[in-house]
Amino acid sequence: MLQVTSINKSFHGKEVIKGIDLSIQKGEVVVIIGPSGSGKSTFLRMMNALEFPTEGDVLLEGESILYRTVGNKKVPRKEKELSKFRAEVGMVFQGFHLFAHKTVLENIIEGPMRVRKVSKETAILEAERLLQKVGLADKRDQYPHALSGGQQQRIAIARALAMKPKILLFDEPTSALDPELVGEVLLVMKELANEGMTMAVVTHEMGFAREVGDRIIFIDQGVIVQDEPAHLFFHINNNNDRIKRFLNTISRNVV
Amino acid sequence: MQEIWSNIVLFSPRLLEGTLITIQLTAISLIFSLIIGLAVALGKITHNKTINRICNFYISIVRGTPLLVQLLYVYFVFPDIGISLTAFQAAIVALSINESAYLAETFRAGIKSIPKGQMEAAQAIGMDYSLAMRRIILPQAIRNVIPAIGNSAIVLIKNSSLAAVITVTELMHNGNLLAASTYQNIQIFTMVAIVYWVLHYPLSLFVDYLEKRGAAHHVTSNQH
Ligand SMILES: Nc1ncnc2c1ncn2[C@@H]1O[C@H](COP(=O)(O)OP(=O)(O)OP(=O)(O)O)[C@@H](O)[C@H]1O
Numbered sequence A: 001m002l003q004v005t006s007i008n009k010s011f012h013g014k015e016v017i018k019g020i021d022l023s024i025q026k027g028e029v030v031v032i033i034g035p036s037g038s039g040k041s042t043f044l045r046m047m048n049a050l051e052f053p054t055e056g057d058v059l060l061e062g063e064s065i066l067y068r069t070v071g072n073k074k075v076p077r078k079e080k081e082l083s084k085f086r087a088e089v090g091m092v093f094q095g096f097h098l099f100a101h102k103t104v105l106e107n108i109i110e111g112p113m114r115v116r117k118v119s120k121e122t123a124i125l126e127a128e129r130l131l132q133k134v135g136l137a138d139k140r141d142q143y144p145h146a147l148s149g150g151q152q153q154r155i156a157i158a159r160a161l162a163m164k165p166k167i168l169l170f171d172e173p174t175s176a177l178d179p180e181l182v183g184e185v186l187l188v189m190k191e192l193a194n195e196g197m198t199m200a201v202v203t204h205e206m207g208f209a210r211e212v213g214d215r216i217i218f219i220d221q222g223v224i225v226q227d228e229p230a231h232l233f234f235h236i237n238n239n240n241d242r243i244k245r246f247l248n249t250i251s252r253n254v255v
Numbered sequence B: 001m002q003e004i005w006s007n008i009v010l011f012s013p014r015l016l017e018g019t020l021i022t023i024q025l026t027a028i029s030l031i032f033s034l035i036i037g038l039a040v041a042l043g044k045i046t047h048n049k050t051i052n053r054i055c056n057f058y059i060s061i062v063r064g065t066p067l068l069v070q071l072l073y074v075y076f077v078f079p080d081i082g083i084s085l086t087a088f089q090a091a092i093v094a095l096s097i098n099e100s101a102y103l104a105e106t107f108r109a110g111i112k113s114i115p116k117g118q119m120e121a122a123q124a125i126g127m128d129y130s131l132a133m134r135r136i137i138l139p140q141a142i143r144n145v146i147p148a149i150g151n152s153a154i155v156l157i158k159n160s161s162l163a164a165v166i167t168v169t170e171l172m173h174n175g176n177l178l179a180a181s182t183y184q185n186i187q188i189f190t191m192v193a194i195v196y197w198v199l200h201y202p203l204s205l206f207v208d209y210l211e212k213r214g215a216a217h218h219v220t221s222n223q224h
């Protein structure tokens, strides 16, 4: 489904991602964990070209989302082409980023109407179905600032789903939420996973990782330290020092 | 007292004619300056270095020279390079250009004030830069800068009085002519000042209202 091949990223000469390979299968839920500043967000953002890698490539269903082949040279894609791929890759942000001047419904139908050119009626029908799904049908005509963080994040998920993406990326979707609102967002994500949605999730929620994740990837200092099926990760890899330390810090913070 | 009243009646038609021209000058220049200002603001924030430089240069020139010089320049120099304008047209051009430089900064600040996440969220659902700008960023940015645009309109009303020097028959010019022919300086210039004040007043109320409402809105939207 999505492949990342020997990807590197530097900001102003400082190497943040140092050669990562990753292949995500259709229907797979890949959970990405790692310490703060290890490059998780940067890595995730390269999967929908919000960040352009310094080296390496990202393939969606075998096709490069970053480069076009002209003759036998690789040419960086133009903005319009990048946008075409971004429409296929949904993203949910830590800070929700709902469009502040639009109602909940308008937030959800914006992409289908303006990007997919779906008719307004069809877009609204689909949006209402999605609102039902995330349990917020009654918030249809509210503005984002009137909603709780958990509600905003569920709307953001609905907005991403409305594009019918091939894969959904989540960057710490519950980190900005009050603890009592985390559950409602994770529940929606769990449902999506059960329905077979392909997902890459950066999170510190180990319960979610264990329960929903097919694979756990541990990133530290811009490289993948471990890449294991979920059930193995939490047993075997506890003998890796860095991971052990990280898991300890996390569980201390949660308790 | 009698005389004051009869003078008011006597001067009013000329001053009203001038007032109409002043309103036209202000309104037309405002519209042009909004369009140019927005274009220059977008040019300033685009990633193209050449366009950035051109826009910065434009703003620097316009803000670094007096409006009076710009008016005279357009009126007297443009004909030499083959562009002849009526006094009214020249005033529109100069006032529009002048105000556009200030509005460009206003728009730029308005766009910059929109959180980066809005653009990224728009791009994440497949919008390209220009669509995201039009649908997501500008509507929010413009809403935020409407009070500032109101202030620009007030400045424009007053600045339009300078068009008198290139013989545009606006309020100031007509007042001047009347004063020169009747020597009723006190009365005429007082009337002129009052008319400018009256013109600015509704705008000023409008700006106050928007600023109050904007402040209230900001508080609520910051609560989450
Ligand atoms: N646009 C940028 N310009 C410069 N440096 C950046 C930029 N984005 C990220 N970095 C740097 O890259 C490194 C990795 O950042 P990144 O946000 O990917 O980490 P992270 O693993 O997501 O951390 P966190 O858990 O805090 O979200 C950090 O040192 C950060 O300062």
Ligand SMILES: [Mg+2]
Binding pocket: A040, A041, A042, A171, A172
């Ligand atoms: Mg991050």
